[in-house]
Amino acid sequence: EAQVTQNPRYLITVTGKKLTVTCSQNMNHEYMSWYRQDPGLGLRQIYYSMNVEVTDKGDVPEGYKVSRKEKRNFPLILESPSPNQTSLYFCASSPTSGSGETQYFGPGTRLLVL
Amino acid sequence: KNEVEQSPQNLTAQEGEFITINCSYSVGISALHWLQQHPGGGIVSLFMLSSGKKKHGRLIATINIQEKHSSLHITASHPRDSAVYICAVSQGAQKLVFGQGTRLTINP
Numbered sequence: 001e002a003q004v005t006q007n008p009r010y011l012i013t014v015t016g017k018k019l020t021v022t023c024s025q026n027m028n029h030e031y032m033s034w035y036r037q038d039p040g041l042g043l044r045q046i047y048y049s050m051n052v053e054v055t056d057k058g059d060v061p062e063g064y065k066v067s068r069k070e071k072r073n074f075p076l077i078l079e080s081p082s083p084n085q086t087s088l089y090f091c092a093s094s095p096t097s098g099s100g101e102t103q104y105f106g107p108g109t110r111l112l113v114l
Numbered sequence: 115k116n117e118v119e120q121s122p123q124n125l126t127a128q129e130g131e132f133i134t135i136n137c138s139y140s141v142g143i144s145a146l147h148w149l150q151q152h153p154g155g156g157i158v159s160l161f162m163l164s165s166g167k168k169k170h171g172r173l174i175a176t177i178n179i180q181e182k183h184s185s186l187h188i189t190a191s192h193p194r195d196s197a198v199y200i201c202a203v204s205q206g207a208q209k210l211v212f213g214q215g216t217r218l219t220i221n222p
Contacts, residue, residue, distance in 0.1 A: 033210070043200065043212040056208065090157060098207035100145040100164075105157040 002027045004106035006091050012112045013081055021076045021109050023091030031098045032074040033058070034066065036087040037108075043090070049074055050098060081113045117141050120201050120213035128221055133188040135216045137201030140182065144204045148175050148186050151198040151215070160186070160199075191220045 004025045013019055023032065033048035035058075045058030049068040063085055065077040074093075078085060089109045094101040118139045127133055137146070148160040161168050161175040163184075168175050172191075177184040188195055201213040 031207075035210075035212075040214075042214045043202070043210075045210055048208055050208065058209065059211075088155065092157075099204035099210045100162075100207055102159045102162045103147065103149075103210070104159070105149075108155045108157075110155075 002104075004091055004093055004104050006089075006106040006109050008109060009107060010110050012114065014114050015082055016080050019078050019081060019111075021078075021089060021091075021111070023074045023076065023106055024072050025093040025104070026072065027093065027095070027104065028071065029093035029104070030071070030096050031094045031101070032068065033092050033099070033103075034064070034074070034076050035090045035092065036060065036085075037090065038087050046076070046089075048098075081111075083113045085111065086113045087111060116214070117211050118201055118203055118213040120199075120216050122216060123214065124217045124219075126219045126221065127191055129192060131191050131220075133191050133195070133218065133220075135186045135199050135201075135218070137184045137186070137213055138182060139184075139201075139203050139211075141203065141205060141211070144206060146177055146184050147202040147204070147210070148184075149200040149202060151200060153197065157200070188218075193220045193222050196220050 007022045034046040035043045037043045044060045047066040049055045091106040092103045121136045145164045172189045174187040198215045200215045
C-alpha cells in the first residue's frame with residue numbers, strides 16, 4: 001500500500017531530551033516536507049526537501065533539524081525540545097515537482113514536551 | 115493579515131444542504147489545494163487546481179486566478195462530511211501556505 005508513515009504517533013518527553021520523529025514514504029517521491037499544526041495558527045511548514053541531500057527551511061525552522069540521506073526517509077530532529085514545540089506534526093510527500101502537486105500526508109505525530 | 119484566509123471558520127448545516135467554503139489569498143501561487151482533516155487528525159488531499167473547476171463525487175472546487183479566490187462546494191451534504199477543510203496555496207515549487215481551516219458539522 002502506498003503510504004507515508006510516521007513514528008512515533010504519540011510522544012511525551014521532557015525539556016532538553018533529544019528526540020527524532022521518523023518519516024518514510026514508499027512511493028519513490030522526491031519532495032518531502034514537515035509541518036506543525038497548532039490551535040489558532042493552523043499548519044505551518046518547518047522544513048522541506050526537493051530531493052536527496054537537498055533541504056531548506058520553511059516558515060518555522062527554529063529548534064528543528066532535518067536530513068535527507070535516502071529518498072524514502074526524512075527524519076525530523078529536535079536537539080533540545082522545549083514546551084513551545086508541543087504540537088501535532090505531519091510529514092508529507094509528493095512525486096516530483098514539490099508543493100505544486102498533490103500532497104500525501106502521514107498520519108501525524110502528537111508531541112508533548114513537559 | 116494572513117496570506118490565506120478562509121471563511122467561514124465554523125459552519126453547521128443540516129444533512130442534504132449545499133455547502134460552500136471560501137478561500138482568498140493575497141500572494142502569487144502555482145497551485146491551490148483543498149485538504150480534508152478528519153476528526154481523528156489525518157489529512158487527505160481532496161483537490162489540487164491551478165485553474166477552472168474540478169469535480170469528484172459530491173465535491174466541486176473552483177478557482178478564479180484573477181480574483182485570487184477559490185471555493186469548495188459540497189452537494190447533498192452528509193454527516194460523514196463533518197471535518198475540517200483546509201485551503202493551502204503553493205508558492206513556487208517549495209512552499210505551502212495554509213489557511214486556518216473551516217470546521218464543518220453536518221447534523222442528521
